[in-house]
Amino acid sequence: MAVIRDVMPAFELLQPGSAADAQRLLEQNGEAAWVMAGGMDSFDWLKDRIKKPRVLVDLSGVDELRGVRVTSDGVEIGAMTTLTEIANHAEIKKNYGVLAEAVSLVASPQIRNQGTLGGNVSQDVRCWYYRGGWPCYRAGGNICYADTPVGRNREHAIFGGDRCIAVHPSDSVPALIALDAKFVVQSAKGERVIDAEDFYIGPQDDITHINILKPGDLLTAIRIPATFAGARFYFEKVRDRNVWDFPLMNVASAMKLSGNNIDQIRIAVNAVSPRPMRLKNVEDAVRGKPATPETGEMAGKLAIEGAKPLQFNAYKIPLMRNLVKRSITGVREATWTS
Amino acid sequence: MPEMDDPRQSEGAQRKVTRRQFILGVIAGGAVVSAASYRLLAPGHGRLSSANWSERLISINVNGKARRVEAMKQETLAWTLRYKLGLTGTKLGCDRAECGACTVLLDDVPHYSCSVLTHTVRNKKVTTIEGLAAADGKLHPVQQAVVDQQGFQCAFCMSGFIMATVGYLKQNPNPTRAELAHGISGNLCRCQDYSKILDSMMRGAEYTRNGFPAERRA
Numbered sequence A: 001m002a003v004i005r006d007v008m009p010a011f012e013l014l015q016p017g018s019a020a021d022a023q024r025l026l027e028q029n030g031e032a033a034w035v036m037a038g039g040m041d042s043f044d045w046l047k048d049r050i051k052k053p054r055v056l057v058d059l060s061g062v063d064e065l066r067g068v069r070v071t072s073d074g075v076e077i078g079a080m081t082t083l084t085e086i087a088n089h090a091e092i093k094k095n096y097g098v099l100a101e102a103v104s105l106v107a108s109p110q111i112r113n114q115g116t117l118g119g120n121v122s123q124d125v126r127c128w129y130y131r132g133g134w135p136c137y138r139a140g141g142n143i144c145y146a147d148t149p150v151g152r153n154r155e156h157a158i159f160g161g162d163r164c165i166a167v168h169p170s171d172s173v174p175a176l177i178a179l180d181a182k183f184v185v186q187s188a189k190g191e192r193v194i195d196a197e198d199f200y201i202g203p204q205d206d207i208t209h210i211n212i213l214k215p216g217d218l219l220t221a222i223r224i225p226a227t228f229a230g231a232r233f234y235f236e237k238v239r240d241r242n243v244w245d246f247p248l249m250n251v252a253s254a255m256k257l258s259g260n261n262i263d264q265i266r267i268a269v270n271a272v273s274p275r276p277m278r279l280k281n282v283e284d285a286v287r288g289k290p291a292t293p294e295t296g297e298m299a300g301k302l303a304i305e306g307a308k309p310l311q312f313n314a315y316k317i318p319l320m321r322n323l324v325k326r327s328i329t330g331v332r333e334a335t336w337t338s
Numbered sequence B: 001m002p003e004m005d006d007p008r009q010s011e012g013a014q015r016k017v018t019r020r021q022f023i024l025g026v027i028a029g030g031a032v033v034s035a036a037s038y039r040l041l042a043p044g045h046g047r048l049s050s051a052n053w054s055e056r057l058i059s060i061n062v063n064g065k066a067r068r069v070e071a072m073k074q075e076t077l078a079w080t081l082r083y084k085l086g087l088t089g090t091k092l093g094c095d096r097a098e099c100g101a102c103t104v105l106l107d108d109v110p111h112y113s114c115s116v117l118t119h120t121v122r123n124k125k126v127t128t129i130e131g132l133a134a135a136d137g138k139l140h141p142v143q144q145a146v147v148d149q150q151g152f153q154c155a156f157c158m159s160g161f162i163m164a165t166v167g168y169l170k171q172n173p174n175p176t177r178a179e180l181a182h183g184i185s186g187n188l189c190r191c192q193d194y195s196k197i198l199d200s201m202m203r204g205a206e207y208t209r210n211g212f213p214a215e216r217r218a
């Protein structure tokens, strides 16, 4: 689509100074309101005239939503904390390094300076048909342009497609799932605390929504329990260019060992399915086993069971097998023996 | 209602003047720079209530000066800087956070000004390429390094690279070449002149730490 370089269409800009005021404004304006954190996902929609909210609720003045607090059980990260702040935060680097690494691989320095964690976990899919304003299933229509014999679907899903085959694009989310993070959502009814993986919705449940946020909901914080503090972590992102590009795939794992045996483990992969994918079956299969290349290979093979390639994305199957293997053994041991 | 509510009308009307006339007209506008050109160009959209007016007339700190400017709610900082304040050293390449040409500092941190709403920087310090040189005209060390090293080809990307570098050096004044390359990796050069750009920026880092070479100070 042609890039429009004119000023965006008009909207009302509301600039609350507290989370309570922000939530109230969202409640009052319902469907007409759009939350703006750093705006890095929002501006494309607005500039391209594809989403036309009447009201923008700008959170940039809500200081209480900013910053990382060390709590009695881990850390709490305000939704408005920038990705740069998280990547540089001493406690996160020391004990939750998988998240520091994940966010430091997002987009570009300037985007990380402005993009927030709340915005990163709440961002929409990147499928260009949808982003370009085509009236596909996800946009409320009744066709998927990516899932046709000529559809461009190199970046799309190998799991979990149901009419829509767009993938979840976030780099931070798999790290948060691996850390067993909880999302704190404020609404008129009060506060809800949701497991990271349950924040997301697949197309079989609601094809036009990517997460559980409803009009009036404000994501205020993300809590990371101390469960995996200082554990062994792995994060890897595969992308075309080393800057700006969304993941073709990423993997995150958090592992606690006794000796070389895996005691506790959580693994998540993103950009393979419309919902960020936690690999529970793999976790169950490797628990109690040694963290060796053999276990990694078994994990990799198990991870791709049931994967369905599209016309242009079959490469994602061996890629996922290898990334999952590495998430258990690290890069050095990850050459294949069988 | 604000007079800009219907973009179709204002876009249509705007086509009646050339872009250059429009820009020159706006720049000539003077101290309180306003969106008057829009109003003149969009008949029927000229009735502003005074409440709307006061809401949109804001003050932003640009290059150490308080600048009063009338900015639409949906206006980006790049737009305000270039077309309201006449600070055209900030370039617009992609307008989509994908090139870095529009990089400015907000409280000393590099941001893409194409992707910041002007109304959100009222409490911030904005620094553009025009604000780097000293009051007596002496160039900023990174600018001087570009002159000495002849770092760019067409230089459309230059002010963005310089701003990104100046911002990065505040965090890490003594970077390796690889660190600096990573630090300013949010900027693209269409002429693909990266090696020479990095030469200049490394020299800029050195000048920033140690001052200009003696012969240049004379």
Ligand SMILES: Cc1cc2nc3c(=O)[nH]c(=O)nc-3n(C[C@H](O)[C@H](O)[C@H](O)COP(=O)(O)OP(=O)(O)OC[C@H]3O[C@@H](n4cnc5c(N)ncnc54)[C@H](O)[C@@H]3O)c2cc1C
Residues within 6 Å of the ligand: A034, A035, A036, A037, A038, A039, A040, A041, A042, A043, A059, A079, A080, A083, A105, A106, A107, A108, A111, A114, A115, A116, A117, A118, A119, A120, A121, A122, A123, A124, A169, A170, A171, A172, A213, A217, A218, A219, A220, A244, A245, A246, A247, B096, B097, B098
């Ligand atoms: C060129 C480019 C490259 C990118 N590359 C990557 C990449 O490699 N990896 C990656 O993960 N991402 C990438 N992004 C996506 C994303 O824009 C950023 O990662 C950023 O973190 C989004 O945060 P934000 O605060 O700017 O979001 P915003 O645009 O402000 O918000 C994003 C969405 O979340 C909602 N939202 C935000 N905060 C809240 C809240 N507190 N409560 C309720 N809803 C909320 C908004 O309404 C909006 O729908 C890229 C974006 C661009 C433009």
Ligand code: SF4
Residues within 6 Å of the ligand: A125, A127, A128, A129, A130, A136, A137, A138, A139, A143, A144, A145, A146, A147, A156, A163, A164, A165, A166
């Ligand atoms: S993959 Fe999903 S978002 Fe993309 S065209 Fe198909 S339905 Fe739309």
Ligand code: FES
Residues within 6 Å of the ligand: B091, B092, B093, B094, B095, B096, B097, B098, B099, B100, B101, B102, B103, B112, B113, B114, B115
């Ligand atoms: S013009 Fe802002 S990043 Fe390209």
Ligand code: FES
Residues within 6 Å of the ligand: B152, B153, B154, B155, B156, B157, B158, B188, B189, B190, B191, B192, B193
């Ligand atoms: S020198 Fe031409 S774009 Fe960089």
